[in-house]
Amino acid sequence: MKLVIGNKRYSSWSLRGWLAIRQSGLAFDEVVIPMDTPEFAAAKADASLMPSGTVPVLWDGDVVVWESLAIIDWLADRVGRDVFWPKDDAARALARSIAAEMHAGFINLRRHCPMNTGQTYPAFALTPEVERDIGRIDALWREALHGFGGNGGPYLFGAFGAADIMYAPVVTRFHTYDVPLSDASEAYVNAVLAHPFMQDWYAGAEAEDWRLDRIEF
Structure with missing residues (x-):
């Protein structure tokens, strides 16, 4: 397997794909292509590497899968759905629903609070629209x-799974922008940040030597 991703410091979608393949336990080669570079522009035009023009992209032999939820489902088919999704029907229904809501929503949070694992902005001003997204996420987390x-x-x-993978970039944002949360959600943020996979991702991000000025502010 080969996983094509962008900068670990900034690429939220890449984090989801990377966590998914780590969760699967399958061996893979990692291809990191820095965003906003001629190399990334060339990769977007190369169907043999990035046919969707986006990251992450998972190559499983000659089979290509893109979009985070699709990658999770592909890997779940390979190693067993219980590796990613709860066994209990009600839990699995909620997990799938909140994962899909994350995939399709919270645009204001994404737009105004870009992922940056290397910075913290404790005085960052949150817009009312972003605060509504945060409130909805906090409520979903508390429900689960x-x-x-x-x-x-x-x-x-309970166990780390697909829903946590989908919300992992949000966890990094809440840490970066010092977002106030309920006690339960704050404890959850700390648990995700302490996960060995997340520690490995942060270490990889720290080792990168390129920066995007549009996100470093």
Whole structure:
């Protein structure tokens, strides 16, 4: 397998694909292409590397899969759905729903609070639209944690899984911008940041030697 991603410091979608393949336990080669570079522009035009023009892209032999949820589903088919999704029907229904809501929504948070694992902005001003996104996410996390968390781990549905993978970039944003959260959600943020996969991602981001001025402010 080969996973094509962007900068670890900034690429939220890449983080999801990378966490998914780490969660699968399958061996893979990692191809990092820095964004906003001629190399990235060339990769977007190369169907043999990035046919969707976006990251992440997973190559499984000659089969190509893109979009984070599609990559999760492909890997779940390979290694077993229980590796990613809760066994309980009600828990799995909620996990799929909140993962899909993350995939399709929270545009204001994404736009105004770009992912940057190397900075913290404790005085960052949040717009009302961003605060609404934050409130919705906090409510979803509390619902999952109250109903299904604590069974096998500190994550949304106990054990680390697909829902946590989908919200991992949000966790980094909440840390970067010092977002106030409920006690339950704050504990969840700390648990995700302490996960070994996230520690490895942050270490990789720290080792990168390129920066995007539009995100460093």
